[in-house]
Amino acid sequence: xxxxxxxxxxxxxxxxxxxxxxxxxxxxxxxxxxxxxxxxxxxxxxxxxxxxxxxxxxxxxxxxxxxxxxxxxxxxxxxxxxxxxxxxxxxxxxxxxxxxxxxxxxxxxxxxxxxxxxxxxxxxxxxxxxxxxxxxxxxxxxxxxxxxxxxxxxxxxxxxxxxxxxxxxxxxxxxxxxxxxxxxxxxxxxxxxxxxxxxxxxxxxxxxxxxxxxxxxxxxxxxxxxxxxxxxxxxxxxxxxxxxxxxxxxxxxxxxxxxxxxxxxxxxxxxxxxxxxxx
Amino acid sequence: xxxxxxxxxxxxxxxxxxxxxxxxxxxxxxxxxxxxxxxxxxxxxxxxxxxxxxxxxxxxxxxxxxxxxxxxxxxxxxxxxxxxxxxxxxxxxxxxxxxxxxxxxxxxxxxxxxxxxxxxxxxxxxxxxxxxxxxxxxxxxxxxxxxxxxxxxxxx
Numbered sequence: 107x108x109x110x111x112x113x114x115x116x117x118x119x120x121x122x123x124x125x126x127x128x129x130x131x132x133x134x135x136x137x138x139x140x141x142x143x144x145x146x147x148x149x150x151x152x153x154x155x156x157x158x159x160x161x162x163x164x165x166x167x168x169x170x171x172x173x174x175x176x177x178x179x180x181x182x183x184x185x186x187x188x189x190x191x192x193x194x195x196x197x198x199x200x201x202x203x204x205x206x207x208x209x210x211x212x213x214x215x216x217x218x219x220x221x222x223x224x225x226x227x228x229x230x231x232x233x234x235x236x237x238x239x240x241x242x243x244x245x246x247x248x249x250x251x252x253x254x255x256x257x258x259x260x261x262x263x264x265x266x267x268x269x270x271x272x273x274x275x276x277x278x279x280x281x282x283x284x285x286x287x288x289x290x291x292x293x294x295x296x297x298x299x300x301x302x303x304x305x306x307x308x309x310x311x312x313x314x315x316x317x318x319x320x321x322x323x324x325x326x327x328x329x330x331x332x333x334x335x336x337x338x339x340x341x342x343x344x345x346x347x348x349x350x351x352x353x354x355x356x357x358x359x360x361x362x363x364x365x366x367x368x369x370x371x372x373x374x375x376x377x378x379x380x381x382x383x384x385x
Numbered sequence: 386x387x388x389x390x391x392x393x394x395x396x397x398x399x400x401x402x403x404x405x406x407x408x409x410x411x412x413x414x415x416x417x418x419x420x421x422x423x424x425x426x427x428x429x430x431x432x433x434x435x436x437x438x439x440x441x442x443x444x445x446x447x448x449x450x451x452x453x454x455x456x457x458x459x460x461x462x463x464x465x466x467x468x469x470x471x472x473x474x475x476x477x478x479x480x481x482x483x484x485x486x487x488x489x490x491x492x493x494x495x496x497x498x499x500x501x502x503x504x505x506x507x508x509x510x511x512x513x514x515x516x517x518x519x520x521x522x523x524x525x526x527x528x529x530x531x532x533x534x535x536x537x538x539x540x541x
Contacts, residue, residue: 120429127454233448280448
């Protein structure tokens with residue numbers, strides 16, 4: 107008899123746990139993208155652990171590369187010196203160009219604001235269910251981050267945007283490969299405008315709402331953010347068109363390979379203010 | 386206490402695997418593995434609570450509806466403990482199939498709920514996700530074998 111009672115109690119507890127999860131789902135669905143306080147709380151508790159672990163792994167990895175594995179360091183140094191030289195020349199030319207249309211004080215202010223607009227962050231985790239949806243970075247509201255800020259990689263190419271939950275020390279970034287993301291872009295060559303959205307399955311994207319009658323867009327065209335969506339600043343490189351097909355619908359089916367490289371996504375930069383407002 | 390330590394260990398390995406390779410993190414579901422192992426070793430209630438906790442962590446670190454991974458993992462943890470009490474799953478091959486079936490069930494429930502709530506096709510992630518039950522089963526049964534050997538050595 108006590109065995110039956112014990113088994114029944116276990117079943118009740120199990121049913122209670124399932125019911126609690128179903129309640130959480132039904133509370134979340136109407137909120138949409140906005141996380142519940144419960145989810146924010148768990149993110150708040152676990153993200154510092156993840157951040158600490160990642161820092162530890164980084165330290166172990168850098169001990170190896172800084173003190174033991176120095177095979178390519180000389181070549182890398184030379185490459186960086188060359189790049190620095192070219193960037194300095196480019197910088198001088200751009201300053202000279204800018205001085206023709208702006209006052210010197212204006213230029214100083216613009217450049218200071220420009221430096222302040224980038225916040226560098228390390229990637230400390232990927233989405234726990236689907237790697238194409240989101241990443242977690244080690245900067246949060248304490249560093250001035252909030253949801254809706256554009257995120258770029260080390261070459262200034264679009265990665266995604268910050269979304270909630272944002273804790274004091276960490277933030278979630280929705281990748282442009284997420285099927286719920288949408289970025290207004292245009293093709294650099296022909297100024298064809300469309301909305302870039304992820305397919306959420308394979309790391310590819312789709313360019314939507316380009317009319318079937320359009321003949322300007324071609325395979326290999328580069329896509330750049332237009333800024334029309336008021337989320338992403340204009341001028342960020344997003345990806346390249348890899349195939350265009352037409353069916354009986356009003357719009358073309360355009361596949362895009364984003365520049366976002368999952369293999370080299372260790373560091374990103376968050377644009378804390380829109381660059382197009384600086385100039 | 387052991388379940389909490391296992392949940393933290395799963396979170397540790399999830400972070401480490403992501404650092405090594407995002408494909409590895411996608412192919413091997415460490416949270417489900419920890420839930421099944423706790424279910425097998427400690428019984429259905431510990432498995433269900435472990436599934437509940439791990440599900441919440443997975444949901445907090447992924448975009449989408451909060452609670453989906455929780456349901457899938459709670460169910461998996463409970464079944465792991467319940468079935469292992471009724472059926473002998475100690476031999477290696479049987480253990481491999483058992484963990485594989487449970488990992489497949491967890492993935493199916495998660496995919497089914499995602500498809501139901503979002504009303505769209507399930508994310509297959511370049512097919513890597515389909516390897517998840519097999520990889521999870523292989524690593525899980527090897528771990529389980531190791532744990533049993535260590536326990537047997539301690540008892541001697």
